Structures are given as structure tokens and as C-alpha cells.
Amino acid sequence: MSLRKPQVPRLLLNNVSCMRNAQQILRNVNATIHDGGSLVLTGTNGSGKTTFLRMLAGFSKPSAGEVLWNGHDITKSGIFHQYKLQLNWLSLKDAIKSNITVLDNVQWFEVLEGKQGKSLPALELMGLGRLAKEKAKMLSMGQRKRLQLARLLAIDRQIWLLDEPSVALDDDGVKLLEYIIAEHRKKGGIVILATHLPIEIDDAMVLRLPPRFPRRMTFVDMLDRRDF
Ligand SMILES: Nc1ncnc2c1ncn2[C@@H]1O[C@H](COP(=O)(O)OP(=O)(O)OP(=O)(O)O)[C@@H](O)[C@H]1O
Numbered sequence: 001m002s003l004r005k006p007q008v009p010r011l012l013l014n015n016v017s018c019m020r021n022a023q024q025i026l027r028n029v030n031a032t033i034h035d036g037g038s039l040v041l042t043g044t045n046g047s048g049k050t051t052f053l054r055m056l057a058g059f060s061k062p063s064a065g066e067v068l069w070n071g072h073d074i075t076k077s078g079i080f081h082q083y084k085l086q087l088n089w090l091s092l093k094d095a096i097k098s099n100i101t102v103l104d105n106v107q108w109f110e111v112l113e114g115k116q117g118k119s120l121p122a123l124e125l126m127g128l129g130r131l132a133k134e135k136a137k138m139l140s141m142g143q144r145k146r147l148q149l150a151r152l153l154a155i156d157r158q159i160w161l162l163d164e165p166s167v168a169l170d171d172d173g174v175k176l177l178e179y180i181i182a183e184h185r186k187k188g189g190i191v192i193l194a195t196h197l198p199i200e201i202d203d204a205m206v207l208r209l210p211p212r213f214p215r216r217m218t219f220v221d222m223l224d225r226r227d228f
Pocket of ligand 1: 043052196212
């Protein structure tokens with residue numbers, strides 16, 4: 001008989017609901033995530049994927065249920081202070097400053113983190129080494145996304161919250177994204193991401209959020225109907 005205590009999950013969502021602007025967006029969500037785990041959020045536009053990530057990032061509080069980190073409620077201020085230092089947030093707003101260099105756009109975040117030396121290797125891994133000394137305004141959409149991913153690597157925190165990380169990436173970019181996610185997880189990192197696009201992540205839990213409103217016939221459906 002094993003006497004080992006059951007492991008406390010790094011993150012636990014216990015019957016969580018979340019409101020936004022007085023509207024119920026998420027209802028009774030449950031998830032358990034251990035070190036090295038990954039959760040992929042899917043669902044129709046407006047189903048609440050970003051809301052889910054924002055709640056985990058602490059931008060909004062659950063209206064019911066609880067989010068536990070190491071068994072502690074993240075909404076308690078002492079806990080949140082420690083928890084937020086584990087988070088790395090990537091969203092469609094990329095916070096890239098156009099008039100400083102690509103390298104400075106990563107290094108600035110790294111320095112704020114009290115770290116050094118990872119920015120250039122991260123940019124090189126993401127295929128932007130050649131552009132490191134250029135102003136960021138030179139970057140294309142996909143290159144901007146690669147820069148955001150280089151930041152994740154340079155800052156190197158445990159919990160990645162990624163909102164549509166593969167948007168604008170080409171095939172190689174998506175493969176790089178899949179690679180850095182796999183490497184991060186091997187080190188015990190956690191990756192929670194929202195996406196509409198296919199992405200290969202081994203053993204990821206997939207949570208499909210239900211649509212918020214009953215689906216009505218759309219223009220696309222009308223085009224599909226032969227008798228129309
Ligand atoms: N700033 C806001 N204030 C109030 N309600 C909002 C706000 N942003 C989004 N919502 C509402 O919250 C719901 C969920 O939005 P959310 O952005 O989480 O969906 P999503 O699944 O990420 O959608 P998408 O696939 O389009 O990115 C939507 O129905 C939307 O109307």
C-alpha cells in the first residue's frame with residue numbers, strides 16, 4: 001500500500017463561473033492541471049475562451065467557484081501576488097514598441113524580470129536573429145507574433161496563458177510554437193491556450209466551451225443550401 005499523499009494540482013478550477021458586464025460567460029467549469037500539463041480551449045466566437053484566460057490571469061474574478069494555485073485561492077491578495085509572478089500572458093495586443101529595436105522589445109521585459117542573456121538566443125530560435133537590431137516597425141504580423149513568443153522564452157515563467165498564439169504564423173512558425181510548448185512542458189511548465197486553428201500538443205486536455213447563444217442560420221449556411 002502506498003503512503004504517498006495525493007499530489008496537489010498546480011492549478012485547479014473548481015466549478016468556476018465568470019461574469020462579464022453583468023452577463024454570465026463561463027458556467028461551472030472544472031479543470032485540473034499538474035506541472036507539465038496543457039489545456040487547449042476551443043469554441044465558437046464569443047464562447048468565452050479569452051474570458052477564461054483573463055480570469056486565470058487575474059483580470060476578472062470568478063463569480064462562483066474558485067481557482068486554486070497550489071491549493072490556494074488566487075483571488076486572495078497575498079496569494080495573487082505570488083501567483084502572478086508565475087504567469088506569462090500572450091494576447092492579440094502585442095505591446096510592441098515600434099521605434100525601439102526588436103531586441104530591445106524583448107530585452108526590456110527580460111530586464112524587468114531581473115534576468116539577462118536570454119533575449120538574443122530566444123529571437124534566434126524564433127527566426128528573428130537577423131532582425132534583432134532593426135526597429136520593430138519593420139516587422140510583419142507573423143514576425144511580431146514570433147517576437148511575442150521570444151518574450152515568453154526570455155521571461156521564462158512557469159504558466160503560459162496564450163490567446164490565439166498561432167494567428168499570423170506560417171507553417172514553420174506553428175512548428176516552432178509546438179516545439180517551444182513541448183520543451184516548456186518538459187521542464188514542468190504549464191500551457192493553457194485558446195485557439196481556432198489546429199495545433200499539435202501531446203496529451204493536451206481539450207475543453208470545448210459551449211456556444212453562448214443558440215445558433216441561427218447564417219449567410220454561409222444559406223450558400224450551402226442547394227434549395228436556396
Ligand atoms: N470588454 C467586454 N465587456 C463585456 N463583455 C465582453 C467584453 N469582451 C467580450 N465580452 C463578451 O464576452 C463573451 C465572451 O468573449 P470572449 O472574448 O471571451 O470570447 P472568445 O471565445 O475568446 O471569442 P473569439 O473566438 O471571438 O476570440 C462574448 O459574448 C462577448 O460579448
